[in-house]
Amino acid sequence: MPDVGSDQKLVERCRRGDGRAYEELVVRHYRSVYALCLGIMANTEDAGDLSQESFLAGFQKIRALRETDRFGHWILQIARNLCIDTIRKRRALAKHQADYRPTRQDESPHPSIDILWAVETLPEDLRIPLLMFYFDGKDADGIAEALHISKSNLYQRMRSARARLYELLVEKS
Amino acid sequence: MDLTCKTIREFMADRIDGLLSDSERDKIELHLQGCDGCRAYWDQLQKQDRKLSDWASSLEPELRSGLEQTLAAVRTEAGRNPVAFSHRRIGFPYQQAIAAGFLLVIGFFAGIFGTQWLSRENLRTQADTLNPNIRAELTAEILAQVRTEMEQANEQTKQQLGKEFSQKLKETADSFTQTLNRDREWLSTTLTVWEGKRNEERASLYRDMAKLAKITENEFVRTRQYINQSRTLIENDRSSDRISEDPTQGSEL
Numbered sequence A: 001m002p003d004v005g006s007d008q009k010l011v012e013r014c015r016r017g018d019g020r021a022y023e024e025l026v027v028r029h030y031r032s033v034y035a036l037c038l039g040i041m042a043n044t045e046d047a048g049d050l051s052q053e054s055f056l057a058g059f060q061k062i063r064a065l066r067e068t069d070r071f072g073h074w075i076l077q078i079a080r081n082l083c084i085d086t087i088r089k090r091r092a093l094a095k096h097q098a099d100y101r102p103t104r105q106d107e108s109p110h111p112s113i114d115i116l117w118a119v120e121t122l123p124e125d126l127r128i129p130l131l132m133f134y135f136d137g138k139d140a141d142g143i144a145e146a147l148h149i150s151k152s153n154l155y156q157r158m159r160s161a162r163a164r165l166y167e168l169l170v171e172k173s
Numbered sequence B: 001m002d003l004t005c006k007t008i009r010e011f012m013a014d015r016i017d018g019l020l021s022d023s024e025r026d027k028i029e030l031h032l033q034g035c036d037g038c039r040a041y042w043d044q045l046q047k048q049d050r051k052l053s054d055w056a057s058s059l060e061p062e063l064r065s066g067l068e069q070t071l072a073a074v075r076t077e078a079g080r081n082p083v084a085f086s087h088r089r090i091g092f093p094y095q096q097a098i099a100a101g102f103l104l105v106i107g108f109f110a111g112i113f114g115t116q117w118l119s120r121e122n123l124r125t126q127a128d129t130l131n132p133n134i135r136a137e138l139t140a141e142i143l144a145q146v147r148t149e150m151e152q153a154n155e156q157t158k159q160q161l162g163k164e165f166s167q168k169l170k171e172t173a174d175s176f177t178q179t180l181n182r183d184r185e186w187l188s189t190t191l192t193v194w195e196g197k198r199n200e201e202r203a204s205l206y207r208d209m210a211k212l213a214k215i216t217e218n219e220f221v222r223t224r225q226y227i228n229q230s231r232t233l234i235e236n237d238r239s240s241d242r243i244s245e246d247p248t249q250g251s252e253l
């Protein structure tokens, strides 16, 4: 695919009615949106559904985006809000249960099933950066920016995530 | 575990994350040669890293198909509603009024407020928790959404105009007035509920909702004007089923 320019240019083309430009934005940002949704929802089915929903919402609201050079940041915010909404609705549905946990749906038997369980068990603030790291190209600068945290905070969370995984996988067994 | 081991183990996580300099890596190597505990820990971290990488790779097909599905969904959306994000000038108010009227006919309640981003439920929960950026975008979003809905309905209406439509417009203009009143009621109730919130939250929510109420009301008033204009026009034009449309007479909403 030829170079079609910066996100900003693509956003501007979208606003002029060029649907292809939006498709290019989806291609560029799908991974990070998916990783964020997976980080929050902790299951792949929700991650797929909510990623799609996020991009559709972005498509409908593209004119509301003021800083046209910040599409990546904006679409992650949309995704985050959609995930939080979904969790809240489910919690409301299951409010008689004292402790809501997202359920993993029909996950097929997998060699790394223990790591999946451990990742699910991680607190969200550790899980999100960890999954973004593995699913979105291991780019610390990008992840820190997307999550609105400093790089040192990100490193600290990655350390804690790895230490927690160790505890969960080794010390408890 | 003494302090050195603890520090070393933090370094190890950084090493996996690709953050360490050569000299820092050497420090770890040196420590590992003399510490069984840390060596075991390091093995585990590497195993974890591999498992996570394997898991991520195993999801690649799912990611690809998710991307494909999302692209397809976006294409469908763009095909169904090619004007969704263009700054297309909306025709003459007449056309727009028909769009608004049609929207009412197909279900005003399910229309504007039934959409994902504008349901009352959503407004409530979102305004509750939204970060300030999004909260600030809320009002712009509402305008954009209302316009999109109208433009969409506009397209659909062009093909569906008939004589009975003017009768429907009459009915809907009336029901629209009721809607307006009910929405005023809802907004003022919401504001009252939010007054019970913590002070610092209250002030900004209050401002947002007041702004929202104002915008919603303006949109409603304007739409009602358009509906009435279109009703008159349709009545004048009753002999003809065909609605002529002059794209050069565009005017922005």
Ligand SMILES: [Zn+2]
Pocket: B004, B005, B008, B031, B035, B037, B038, B039
């Ligand atoms: Zn040691």
